[in-house]
Amino acid sequence: MSDQTAKLSLPNGKSFDLRVDKGTLGPDVVDVSQLAKSDIFTYDPGFMSTAACSSKITFIDGDKGVLLYRGYPIEQLAERSDFLEVCYLLLHGELPSKTQKEHFVADINSHTMVHEQLRNFFNGFRRDAHPMAVMVGVVGALSAFYHDSLDINNPQHRELSALRLIAKMPTIAAMCYKYSIGQPFMYPQNHLNYAENFLHMMFGTPCEDIQPNSVISRAMDRIFILHADHEQNASTSTVRLAGSTGANPYACISAGIAALWGPAHGGANEACLNMLREIHDVSRIGQFIARAKDPNDSFRLMGFGHRVYKNYDPRAQVMRNTCHEVLEEVGAHDHPLFKVALALEKIALEDDYFVSRKLYPNVDFYSGITLSALGIPTNMFTVIFALARTVGWISHWQEMISDPEHRIGRPRQLYLGPTQRDFVEVEQRK
Numbered sequence: 001m002s003d004q005t006a007k008l009s010l011p012n013g014k015s016f017d018l019r020v021d022k023g024t025l026g027p028d029v030v031d032v033s034q035l036a037k038s039d040i041f042t043y044d045p046g047f048m049s050t051a052a053c054s055s056k057i058t059f060i061d062g063d064k065g066v067l068l069y070r071g072y073p074i075e076q077l078a079e080r081s082d083f084l085e086v087c088y089l090l091l092h093g094e095l096p097s098k099t100q101k102e103h104f105v106a107d108i109n110s111h112t113m114v115h116e117q118l119r120n121f122f123n124g125f126r127r128d129a130h131p132m133a134v135m136v137g138v139v140g141a142l143s144a145f146y147h148d149s150l151d152i153n154n155p156q157h158r159e160l161s162a163l164r165l166i167a168k169m170p171t172i173a174a175m176c177y178k179y180s181i182g183q184p185f186m187y188p189q190n191h192l193n194y195a196e197n198f199l200h201m202m203f204g205t206p207c208e209d210i211q212p213n214s215v216i217s218r219a220m221d222r223i224f225i226l227h228a229d230h231e232q233n234a235s236t237s238t239v240r241l242a243g244s245t246g247a248n249p250y251a252c253i254s255a256g257i258a259a260l261w262g263p264a265h266g267g268a269n270e271a272c273l274n275m276l277r278e279i280h281d282v283s284r285i286g287q288f289i290a291r292a293k294d295p296n297d298s299f300r301l302m303g304f305g306h307r308v309y310k311n312y313d314p315r316a317q318v319m320r321n322t323c324h325e326v327l328e329e330v331g332a333h334d335h336p337l338f339k340v341a342l343a344l345e346k347i348a349l350e351d352d353y354f355v356s357r358k359l360y361p362n363v364d365f366y367s368g369i370t371l372s373a374l375g376i377p378t379n380m381f382t383v384i385f386a387l388a389r390t391v392g393w394i395s396h397w398q399e400m401i402s403d404p405e406h407r408i409g410r411p412r413q414l415y416l417g418p419t420q421r422d423f424v425e426v427e428q429r430k
Helices: 035-037 074-080 084-091 098-109 116-122 129-143 156-182 194-203 215-224 234-243 249-260 266-279 282-293 312-332 335-349 352-356 363-373 379-402
Strands: 005-009 015-019 058-061 066-069
Touching: 005 035, 015 035, 015 084, 015 156, 058 074, 066 074, 066 084, 074 215, 074 312, 084 098, 084 194, 084 215, 084 379, 116 129, 129 156, 129 379, 156 194, 156 249, 156 379, 194 215, 215 234, 215 266, 215 312, 215 363, 234 249, 234 379, 249 379, 266 282, 266 335, 266 363, 266 379, 312 363, 335 352, 335 363, 352 363
Parallel strands: none
Antiparallel strands: 005 015, 058 066
8 A cells, every 4th residue: 555646637627636556566556446436437348457356366467477376486386386285375375384285185185075966966967068067057056065164254164165165176077077978977086196186087987097197197287286376367356256245155166167168268278279170280380370460361379479468478388398298298299289289389489470479379378288188178178277276266255255345346337328218108109
């Protein structure tokens, strides 16, 4: 906070002294909340210039290519930490001690199973239903099974709900996949780590279990870390808005999943893979590059550039290295799809058109290739994104509920419809 002010003068002669708040990082923020009392609103489609809340969780500097979780650079966390340690950090604000981490992992492991009756929900969906459709419904239904801890004003209930969500999301995500392919659900194995357990539930079967592969499980863990939070994006803002009504945390996370399902938000890595399939062969890359450069062509390369990052996406370099490790491990470098991807990557990093516009490959480009190399179908990409992002969503929900100044969200509007008019009986209408 600061004692600086900005003066707003309106054509009607009114003027306002608006407080200017300073964060620990990032631009100053003009507090316009007092305008509502004077029947004056700001107009900001997409909320591109509006801070809807204060937060201590994640900071992004898109111009410099910086992403910090609780102050820690994403590159350091992805290389040196693991997902459950990052979960603890996002939830509690500090990295855990050795004892705290052991207790947290044990708490998570005690909640990895889902209620047996929840299995019945899956039978109500068609086998060919999109896994995200199933996930929205199943996660929203969790409140019907765990209503013993839904008092959002009780800190212990909030903590228990957070643990349950983080623990059960891999189980639910894997169940969505198994249901779609007609295989039996796999129970979690708590001697495995978080990523290994997810891969076990995804690809194991009752007749033949899979053995953990350190390269693949580490790649999965990094994908979880890199997608764990991303500040006030559309789905996080949805969770906060739903939570501001007092809705239970399972309903709020389900709302976040629904928002993430939108192709403009969580479907970018799936769109990237579909683009690579459309290109199909390295020999066809030239014509697609030409189309991307043509201002009169609506085609654009998916997985390049980012709405927030005007420089290199800090998650992309970590994901790039991981992607190449996985391709090497599974022997997929010679696969036609990945040949196209690697050729496109080379062009984007060297061609002046892309370099000058800072259209670098982003995290969606590399994560989509990596997930595909791991044998995960594209319709599961956003489900895995939701799995990883759950800890960010619940951390923001916790922060909002704990804030004594939080209030129900109520955006205003610029009304452009008809002025008041009188009702005319149907016989008299022309």
